[in-house]
Amino acid sequence: MDLMFTEGDRAFREEVRRFLSDNTIPEIRQKLAEGLELSKDEIAAGTRNLYKKGVPTWPQEYGGTGWTLVQQYIFEEEVRAFPALVKLGMGQDLVGPVIYTFGNLAQKQYYLPRIANATDWWCQGFSEPGAGSDLASLKTRAVRHGDHYVVDGQKIWTSSAHYADWIFCLVRTNPDVKKQQGISFLLIDIKSPGVTVRPIHLINGSHEVSEVFFDNVHVPVENLVGEENKGWSYAKYLLNNERFGDAGVGISKERMRRALELAAQTYVGGERLVDQPSFREKVAELEVQLKALEITQLRAIANASKQQQGVQDPASSILKLRGSEVEQAAAELLMVVMGPNALPYTPDEELGSRNEPPILPRWAAKIAPTYFDSRAASIYSGSSEIQKNIIAKAILGL
Structure with a gap:
């Protein structure tokens, strides 16, 4: 299998770099470089700029770029490196492909343009208090x-x-059939009467996730995607796409670059941290793991290019499993660079707003929260234990 980028791929990479330079809002790039949170309006504006040529992962007939999987990979990598990564909720990568693959014509005509131009923000209603890893028990x-x-x-x-x-x-x-066979896939206006959103505040101090309650919520039948009671098949298709993207190679590369950049400015015992053998050993170990993950993802991309659309590739579970572990290791490396600066916590809204000098360098403010947030990577999109079961059954035949 040839995993080398072609001349055309390298030319495409240069084209992407020029595009990002011309179309990324400077204020957004600065906030992303410092690890700061973007507002919804900033994400929407950044997304519209980023997707001027279409949604990178979609076919052209639905408002996408029609790029190959390799081109999508290059685009994602360059966006992370720039940085310019902004995505509006879960519309483009998750529900959009489900709609254009399994939805009817009216759903495609209404929802897809609104997702592509960042008019609507989507969230995912899968997990429940009693149905997390065993999602089919919902x-x-x-x-x-x-x-x-x-x-x-x-x-x-x-x-x-x-x-x-x-x-x-x-x-x-x-409710009267095997649990996987009685599930449907519904699109629900979150402003509908009877829908209540209650915030959950996380260990890193952020409000990223919520509980959502449905009390006698009326949803039009035309909001059913595909066939009734076939939703489990559509969910597996969606989760396969999500896990494929959860390799997080671009995220880990970005964190590695940031760690090396900051380690070159950090002195411990009169010596730059980046020059210390113990730190260099950690970097080398992580670089090897990251390169192996990247090669595995490129192999999966090469295989996926030959598969029929909608066919699930169990290799996505390998990418999700190892991607989570490498992403966590990269966040931990940044914590090593941070050292004692990891102790205080400064929320985004307080950065630059205090009269007294900051407790810690501005660059350090978001590293500890990012580390804590990364612990969830081995749980969301299917826990590591679930991925190991899928790998054992679907790949190893155990």
């Missing part, structure tokens, strides 16, 4: 009454729900 019910469903239940750990306009949900429409 209990949120949708009972059909004429031209609408009545939805009751609860979702949890819903990322960006406090910003979202819409939520795509797995709901139980038939």
